[in-house]
Amino acid sequence: MDDARELSRRTALALGGSGALGGALILAGCAPAEDASGAGTPSETGSDSGDTGSTPTDAAGEDVAALADIPVGGSISATIGGEPVLLSQPSAGEVVAFSAICTHQGCTVAPEGAALICPCHGSTFDPATGDVEQGPALEPLPSVPVSVDGDRVIAG
Known part of the structure; x- marks a missing residue:
């Protein structure tokens, strides 16, 4: 042939x-x-240039979740501007958010117990900081700006 x-x-x-x-x-x-x-x-x-795809930063003012839905010391999945995010409440009334897109190969990271875990290759991330706790991911999850307004979590 x-x-x-x-x-x-x-x-x-x-x-x-x-x-x-x-x-x-x-x-x-x-x-x-x-x-x-x-x-x-x-x-x-996850790109080597530090750009991990789109991050939901253009959705300022969007109501994201009820503060009561996020356990203290825990995390939940949510969306901001149509993009998947992870919301964590490290201490009562303090909420932090991270892109849910794994910096290793772009899978969606999910909250599991006291960690954020990528189901594709097992990377784990600290829910309070987004830092890598266990690879293969090398870069932390990008932070997404949120604020607490009364009993609601708001983007931006």
Whole structure:
């Protein structure tokens, strides 16, 4: 045959599931998807430039949640400007917010117990600071400005 054929991941794994080829293909499964230019998109990679995709900063004044819905010492998922965020209440009346987009490869991070956990590769983040507690993520979750107005959490 004259036409060049691409080897699918499934076929390559079936043919060379062990050794260097298998190891390289397994690692390739964790690689970010590429756009037409060959570069991963910011929402998929978290981007090396520090830009982790869109952050909900243009929604100032939006009512986000009731303060009572966020447990003291805990976190909830919410949206601001249509973007997923995590709201945490480290101490009574103090609310902080972070983008819920993992800085590793763009999966949506969720509150789980006393941590923020990425379900894709297991990165964990501190709910009070957004800092990485366990990788593979290397960068903290970007902070999103919020304020408390009475018993409501407001964007901005």
